[in-house]
Amino acid sequence: MAQLKDYQKIILSEISKMAKDKILPMAGTMDKEGKFNLDSAKLLGEMGLLQIFLPPEYGGLEEDQCLMFCLCIEEVAKACASSALTIIIQAVGSFPIIEAGSSEQKDTYFPRLASGKELVAYLVTEPHAGSDVAAIKTKSVRKGDNYLLSGRKCFATNGGVASISTVLCLTGEKELSFFVLDMNANGVFLGKEEDKLGFRASNTQEVILEDVLISEKNLLGKKGEGFVIAMKDFDMSRPGVAALSLGIAESSVEAAIEYACQRHTFGKPLIRHQAIEFMIADALTHIEAGRGLMIEAARTWDKKLKNTKLASMAKYFCSDAAMRITTDAVQILGGYGYCKDFHVERMFRDAKLTQIFEGANQIQRMVVGREALKERGFLL
Numbered sequence: 001m002a003q004l005k006d007y008q009k010i011i012l013s014e015i016s017k018m019a020k021d022k023i024l025p026m027a028g029t030m031d032k033e034g035k036f037n038l039d040s041a042k043l044l045g046e047m048g049l050l051q052i053f054l055p056p057e058y059g060g061l062e063e064d065q066c067l068m069f070c071l072c073i074e075e076v077a078k079a080c081a082s083s084a085l086t087i088i089i090q091a092v093g094s095f096p097i098i099e100a101g102s103s104e105q106k107d108t109y110f111p112r113l114a115s116g117k118e119l120v121a122y123l124v125t126e127p128h129a130g131s132d133v134a135a136i137k138t139k140s141v142r143k144g145d146n147y148l149l150s151g152r153k154c155f156a157t158n159g160g161v162a163s164i165s166t167v168l169c170l171t172g173e174k175e176l177s178f179f180v181l182d183m184n185a186n187g188v189f190l191g192k193e194e195d196k197l198g199f200r201a202s203n204t205q206e207v208i209l210e211d212v213l214i215s216e217k218n219l220l221g222k223k224g225e226g227f228v229i230a231m232k233d234f235d236m237s238r239p240g241v242a243a244l245s246l247g248i249a250e251s252s253v254e255a256a257i258e259y260a261c262q263r264h265t266f267g268k269p270l271i272r273h274q275a276i277e278f279m280i281a282d283a284l285t286h287i288e289a290g291r292g293l294m295i296e297a298a299r300t301w302d303k304k305l306k307n308t309k310l311a312s313m314a315k316y317f318c319s320d321a322a323m324r325i326t327t328d329a330v331q332i333l334g335g336y337g338y339c340k341d342f343h344v345e346r347m348f349r350d351a352k353l354t355q356i357f358e359g360a361n362q363i364q365r366m367v368v369g370r371e372a373l374k375e376r377g378f379l380l
């Protein structure tokens, strides 16, 4: 359906094999231990999955970057959603440097990102500002040629293991700007690590910034461009979250089909009971429809066309589908679906986050509604 070139099919089959052979066997233990796993991140870097959006000379892809990003995430998410999230956050965190970095900043950070060994955190959300990005309070105050950065960032994926971060903060009244920051800079402290329902092998970290001294050289783009960069970042990341959701949904429905063919009740396999068959039919239909939306959103990004509405549609459609499909998969497996011996239990817990982060699904519906009105000439 994605109409890939031969070399792209080869890349995808290698990613799929790596996910099945190397990440899947670790996934259950990683989830149980509830800790970020460096081995899995290392594999992603070695396979080029943390470098996709960099220029080709730094290990990025030459074409169809967003499409390949999505298709690779989908393959990894079938094995381990926490690992797939690292691919997303690496892209999200690097985006302000790729999009707005000066040639000096690119010369500094691209070789580090190209190594696939350094992780980037994206420090935007704050305790009182999640959906409402413009309400953030972290601020940078000018001090001669430098800035002093202070504030509290929360829910930073990989914040506790990343060496680089991109930080959104106020640089004036209602003026938001991005800075690139080394996580070992003086004044950067790690706060609480979140203990979560799902994505247990992903690090989710509070990061406290106390008078962090940064120079003009850390400012990404122009002062005041931060909000626009953050919104553009969403256009790339939301198809990726759609892919994450599809990977979770697909591996759950496959487990449910396999189980329903083997398990017998009332003298016949579960799959022969129409109520079960219909759940599976609905799941497969939603996956197929969601994949169509995801591919369209990604291909539109790759053509450098505006994909904001499609990206939000794909994000909320696929994540809502993942929640419903994983719930049904647990139901089809009955009591066994509720136990950790089958990975549908992990996928069910992981699915919930896809409806919340990178813009909760209520916000996606607001975006779709507003974009649709704009297209029709109704300006709000």
Ligand SMILES: Cc1cc2nc3c(=O)[nH]c(=O)nc-3n(C[C@H](O)[C@H](O)[C@H](O)COP(=O)(O)OP(=O)(O)OC[C@H]3O[C@@H](n4cnc5c(N)ncnc54)[C@H](O)[C@@H]3O)c2cc1C
Residues within 6 Å of the ligand: 089, 121, 122, 123, 124, 125, 127, 128, 129, 130, 131, 132, 154, 155, 156, 157, 158, 196, 199, 204, 353, 356, 357, 358, 359, 360, 361, 362, 363
């Ligand atoms: C595991 C995890 C990883 C994350 N990783 C990162 C990261 O790496 N970097 C980062 O910056 N952030 C990250 N986040 C933050 C995430 O993006 C936010 O949690 C998300 O945007 C929602 O913000 P919030 O939690 O403050 O909820 P709120 O904004 O308080 O919203 C609460 C609920 O109200 C709904 N709501 C809010 N406003 C409206 C409205 N106007 N109309 C209708 N409904 C509304 C929302 O949809 C949501 O359901 C992560 C979060 C989690 C849980």
